[in-house]
Amino acid sequence: MKGIDIDQLLVRDVMSPAGVIANRGDTLNDVISKMKKDHLREVPVLDGERPVGLVSYQSFLMRRSLPLSSKVEQVMRPAPRLEEDMTVTAAVEELMSAGVRGAPVVRNNRMVGFISRTDVIKVLPRVDKLKDRQVSEFMSKSPQSVTEKESVRKAQMMMKGLMEKSLPVVDNGGRLVGAVSMQEVMEVLWTPKAAKPANEIIGGREAPEIAVGSVMSRPAVSVAPADTIGKVASLMVEKGLATVFVAEDGKLVGVVSQADLMEQVISLKTREGVYVQITGLDEEDPDVYTILYEQIEKSMRRIDKIQFPRVFTVHVSAYHHDGLRSKYSLHARLTTDRGMYYASGTDWDLHRTVDSLLDQLEKTVKREHERQRDSRKKKTGL
Numbered sequence: 001m002k003g004i005d006i007d008q009l010l011v012r013d014v015m016s017p018a019g020v021i022a023n024r025g026d027t028l029n030d031v032i033s034k035m036k037k038d039h040l041r042e043v044p045v046l047d048g049e050r051p052v053g054l055v056s057y058q059s060f061l062m063r064r065s066l067p068l069s070s071k072v073e074q075v076m077r078p079a080p081r082l083e084e085d086m087t088v089t090a091a092v093e094e095l096m097s098a099g100v101r102g103a104p105v106v107r108n109n110r111m112v113g114f115i116s117r118t119d120v121i122k123v124l125p126r127v128d129k130l131k132d133r134q135v136s137e138f139m140s141k142s143p144q145s146v147t148e149k150e151s152v153r154k155a156q157m158m159m160k161g162l163m164e165k166s167l168p169v170v171d172n173g174g175r176l177v178g179a180v181s182m183q184e185v186m187e188v189l190w191t192p193k194a195a196k197p198a199n200e201i202i203g204g205r206e207a208p209e210i211a212v213g214s215v216m217s218r219p220a221v222s223v224a225p226a227d228t229i230g231k232v233a234s235l236m237v238e239k240g241l242a243t244v245f246v247a248e249d250g251k252l253v254g255v256v257s258q259a260d261l262m263e264q265v266i267s268l269k270t271r272e273g274v275y276v277q278i279t280g281l282d283e284e285d286p287d288v289y290t291i292l293y294e295q296i297e298k299s300m301r302r303i304d305k306i307q308f309p310r311v312f313t314v315h316v317s318a319y320h321h322d323g324l325r326s327k328y329s330l331h332a333r334l335t336t337d338r339g340m341y342y343a344s345g346t347d348w349d350l351h352r353t354v355d356s357l358l359d360q361l362e363k364t365v366k367r368e369h370e371r372q373r374d375s376r377k378k379k380t381g382l
Helices: 028-038 057-062 088-098 117-121 152-162 182-189 229-239 258-266 286-304 350-380
Strands: 042-047 050-056 102-107 110-116 166-170 176-181 243-248 251-257 275-279 309-322 325-336 340-347
Touching: 028 042, 028 057, 028 182, 042 102, 042 110, 050 057, 050 102, 050 110, 057 182, 088 102, 088 117, 088 258, 088 275, 102 117, 110 117, 117 229, 117 258, 152 166, 152 182, 166 251, 176 182, 176 243, 229 243, 229 258, 251 258, 258 309, 258 325, 275 286, 286 309, 286 350, 309 350, 325 350, 340 350
Parallel strands: 275 309
Antiparallel strands: 042 050, 102 110, 166 176, 243 251, 309 325, 325 340
16 A cells, blocks of 8 residues: 655545534434434534534533533634645644644635544555554553543543543453443433423433443454554544554553644654643633743743654643642653654643653653663774
8 A cells, every 4th residue: 555645635635525414403302413423523513514623522511501402602713724635644634733623625715625533544544654553652652541430420420621521441450351432432421311302401310329340332443552543543543533542461551542642743743832722721811821831931942952843732621620720730752853752741830840851751762862872882882
């Protein structure tokens, strides 16, 4: 099979035809029914032929208190503006920056198609620069998980905090026994009470009483650390998965999501600086983001003297709310021209946590650089 140079691919080459849509006047009940029927995770919202937003399961979970009779525009989020003649790498960057899985493709302000992560993933087994990369090089290590006895509500909160669409289910020994997905959670949280009209209340059953084991799927689809991007991409497309778990000797050791594969695509894009993405931060003050980006930029400049940084992503989770204060938990990943590095941190001060996390990364990159330098010296006998 002939290889593909992804730098030359355009959106029109991989996009899907315009399929299921929501109209601005549709109710949440209408849209949820469409999504369940066609097993969709994200649907574009149109005003006539013009895209005005996107709606997803995540949109519903963020506004679960709304009645099913509410209009979809109350939960929709802005959609990236993607043109059919954009490069695929540029489109992927737009999707990741907007934090969405897919977006409508427009021509003269009219929707002519839809491009999703899945559309991009379909071609990855043929991309020479990516297909043979091993899972161990880019998987997210030490993934969070749930057990069969824990509640669906806990799984939902973890998915929300981690921005994941599926969670691994493990036994007491850390062995992978199944998976619970956003779709299964939605089936629990958005089922109206039989005694009340469907448009009156959302979430009929008491979610905390329902155990993960009663709704999870088994066995979970998994790969080994030595498997490749090509295999993971093929599995995701074949089985309609957003997440594939990584197991070694039956134990959960990592997870690969569609977002992870998108980061690998972005890392191929020729750029002058590093691509930075901050997710999960519910903060309206623009000064907060300005300071964060300044902190990250200074650190990336220092790292650039050792290795070339390509992609830096950090996810922020806030918890233990105390009045106007919250404790922050950060998980970051840095992709350079020579490898991938991870760091995490927790503190009541967001900027102090970021500084600590970046300091971890810098020290790790420096240690790896010194290790590689010493290894070269031993090989050359110097």
